[in-house]
Amino acid sequence: MATENTTLTVNGSTNTIESGSSFRDTVVNAARDAGLGKFRVILNGSEIDPADAPATLDAGMSLEIRPYEVAGNCN
Numbered sequence: 001m002a003t004e005n006t007t008l009t010v011n012g013s014t015n016t017i018e019s020g021s022s023f024r025d026t027v028v029n030a031a032r033d034a035g036l037g038k039f040r041v042i043l044n045g046s047e048i049d050p051a052d053a054p055a056t057l058d059a060g061m062s063l064e065i066r067p068y069e070v071a072g073n074c075n
Helices: 023-033
Strands: 006-010 013-017 039-043 046-048 062-067
Touching (some): 023 062
Antiparallel strands (some): 006 013, 039 046, 039 062
């Protein structure tokens, strides 16, 4: 029986991650490892607010972490 993979993409690199893991811890650790202080989380194609984040990663979830870009910042 095949199970759906849970994936996490950061800086264009996609990895399979274990479902059932803490959503928050997985996201924060991956963002820190990528050197991101501020970031956005895209879950299954839609940006989510931290308050809307699930407690755990479920099979088949697709996560992406993107840098948070401040409008008007030309640096």
